[in-house]
Amino acid sequence: MTCHDLVQQHVRCLLEAPFRAEADRLRQAEEITRTGLRVVEGVLSSATGWELRDWLTGAVIRRGDDGPAGLTRALSGHYDADDLFTDVPEPATPGIPPSLGRAIEEWLFAASTPDQDIAEFIGWPVGEVREHR
Structure with missing residues (x-):
């Protein structure tokens, strides 16, 4: 070559x-x-509002208005899609x-x-x- x-x-x-x-x-x-796990992404929509979405389909799974702490709790038991975006060489x-x-x-x-x-x-x-x- x-x-x-x-x-x-x-x-x-x-x-x-x-x-x-x-x-x-x-x-x-x-x-x-x-x-059996669901890959999700959490999105803050305001200072207190959030959505949890299925990463593969974009479907909203849950919504809340209890801020980042509520979103963190909602992520529990799911696979966070952010973990798919590790550093690629x-x-x-x-x-x-x-x-x-x-x-x-x-x-x-x-x-x-x-x-x-x-x-x-x-x-x-x-x-x-x-x-x-």
């Missing part, structure tokens, strides 16, 4: 990383629900040193880098690059 191929592969990996992370979270949530491509990987990432996500340049470099349609950026 040439250096050019490695850089192309790394750019694709960086663009796909958020989509892979979301798919992993979804898969993990589905596994958790199979164990930076994508790494074998053969790309970390410092070069950071430089590629800066170029890729710089506002001054045109989608067209990225699309031509990695061989993707411009629309797909836009969607992933």
Whole structure:
């Protein structure tokens, strides 16, 4: 594999990383629900108001007006969806040193880098690059 191929592969990996992370979270949530737990997210709607929602469906499970303490109690016995959003390691491509990987990432996500340049470099349609950026 040439250096050019490695850089192309790394750019694709960086663009796909958020989509892979979301798919992993979804898969993990589905596994958790199979164990009988519900994956939920708690949302404060005001200083005292809150909602508890099913993370997979968005359905409101409970509402309350007893503030953060009430929300904390409502979360008890459920799996908090916030735990699905743990730190995901930076994508790494074998053969790309970390410092070069950071430089590629800066170029890729710089506002001054045109989608067209990225699309031509990695061989993707411009629309797909836009969607992933």
